[in-house]
Amino acid sequence: MKELLTKISSYNLFNYLFPGALFVVLLEKLTHFSLRQDDLVLGVFFYYFLGLVISRMGSVFVEPALKKLRVVKFADYADYLPASKEDGLIATLSEQNNMFRTLCSVMMCLGGAKIWEFYSLQYPWVIENMEAIVICGLGILFVLAYRKQTAYISARVTRHTNKKN
Template sequence: MKEIIDKISSYNLFNYLFPGIIFVILLREVTEYDLVQNNNFLGAFLYYFIGLVISRFGSLVIGEILQSKKLKFIKFADYKDFVFASDKDQKIELFSEINNMYRTLISLFCLLLLSKLYQAISNWLNISQNVSYILLIIVLIVLFVFSYRKQTGFVVKRVASRTEKK
């Protein structure tokens, strides 16, 4: 267990585990859903996974909305410029990590609202637990398919930025 804890980076801690734990605690307070685990070992993996889902939702939905052409709330640097500048200034990686943590926290609160809304709708429509599980699995499949596509795009851009001559 100590080896696992030693390998957890600050990024994993603040963008996956921390939001997962906070989400589960707040979810129990604002809805009838209780995902708190009695087994700390299994709980750590569940909370990490929940945090990963929150982070991916933030990247795919919240990030895209905030940088949309209509909203223009944020603007990202060109990826090649980001890679080049990160090589020159190590603090950029830290700032990016903090930036992602804020986006993940925004995502956490949005998903809490959506959970509360889903609870109300499922109670009103009398949606069974089995149907809810099926819907959750479908949503997770879609989320991770798009996450995979986005991550593959980053890999391709990273390779291109390293093989192109500046």
């Protein structure tokens, strides 16, 4: 287990494991829900997965919403790549930026859990269909995350291809 934890990058630690564990702790304090895992190994993987889900929600939903509201403005991706090669601090700042976005997403997910808690008491069909709702929601989230990641890869390939020509 110790070897596994030493292989986790700081990005994975601060953008997946930490937010997942934080979400579980706060969820238990703020709602009647509990996702705490007693098994340490299972807990690390589960909290990592929760953090991954929360991070993707931040990437797919929070980031575009904040862009639309003009709370944040991004540099052009084509400018980011060469700038990050020249200034190594940009990559570190980007990692921290992603952590803040993920923490925004943690708070939004906690708000969603409070809403879920309220409506599950009002409408029992929510609890009765929870598994289907979660599976469909995660499926949609990961399709959207896959589409976004594919667009980033395509942009990098196109930029690389255009450099050679």
